[in-house]
Amino acid sequence: MGLAIALASLAATADVRAGVLEIDDSGHVRRFDSPTQFLGSAAEARPIAPSPKIATAPPRDRRAAVALVDAAATRHGLSPELLRSIARRESGLNPVARSPKGATGLMQLMPGTARDLGVDARDPAANADGGARYFQALLARYDGDIVKALAAYNAGPRAVDRHGGPPPYAETRAYVDAILERMAQSVAPRPQSPVRIAP
Template sequence: MSRAAAVAMLLLLYAVCAPLQARTVYRCVQKGTVSMATAPEPGSSCKAMTVDDNAVQMPNLWGNFGVFSGTLYEREQDGKLVYSTRNLPGSRPYLRFTVATPPGEPAHEGLGNVGKPQLDRHATQFRAAAKATGVDDAWLRAVAHAESAFDEKAVSPKGAQGVMQLMPDTAHEYGVTDPFSPAQSISGGARHMKSLLRRYDGDRTLAAAAYNAGIGVVARYGGVPPYAETRHYIDKVLALYGRYRAAMGTAPERPAQ
């Protein structure tokens, strides 16, 4: 988590704290994940951190866990309203927020813009990949449209390549020897997407999040990460999916086997 994001989160907690709590934030650890709260969380190991009025000089509340929630939750505890970045029983969302992708993460908004469906781009390869994997042709096209605008020569600033913007490790995992070959890229991307849809029981939002930011990041946050780039990417893919389904007249994707 960046210092700027930590400061923003701290100020957010200040805004909802009672006056007497304004300089105390609790750093709570539970099952290897870290949250920040205005009161000790049940079931967590919490440490009170007194922070100077000059928040820019705040200590490192997060340690090396690198965990940051995308929602501030409100709940009642001991007759008072308390706030936390962990979704504990009885909590209700109070404020949602996003942060920039930390350095080194593959998450991105995509290279393609939302626009009209392009049904003529690599049509044979998409049909073949959809038939081989059972993943909806319209969904694969939506991902490719958002990822690269179907440019087989595309390379992202973070190193993803080809039509489906596969990272080198992912391409290797699926036997893609030429990431700039539309047939290989689309086949590898389709097989990767099939695996993700199976992992998330057909949930396209989580599958798109993992395709964009990685399985590990989705597991770390227990869902869609709070990265602004990933959330914009998901919105883009879902919007494109609706447009491709309408243009192609396709039926809903059958559940992954």
């Protein structure tokens, strides 16, 4: 049975790719540069459609948005980098972003979620705080399982509960992969030259 090591990859462009090395018991290495699903002892690379382009906030607004998100994360005991990664994926750190489904603001809160949280989703500070509280609640619901919590933030807790984990939606898989890649990139950047493993 091979050992799979996930490497982070975050290109300077909006194109985000997974980087996975599979190292089997004899030391042979295979590389996958797209999200990879492991089936038993074999790995199959399955490309996932990229997410639609997100209109990002201007640089000055983006700095203010980052400050709001970081403050909300710290206030609620979350990693600022994690909550920032969610906000980037959700809205491109655009405090006035609105999705076709009606999600609003930095953390793309749906009207019902904002109502349950008691926040005005149009207020950037309240939106960031509400998103932090909501993600914290999802982490508690799934006993700290960050993959399930991220999937639930994207697809809803009912979908995660119904499937016993992240649902098999291309959008949700791409969402979770992109955020985990960004987090991994922050602690272990991808080397500029190819990784070579001596025989």
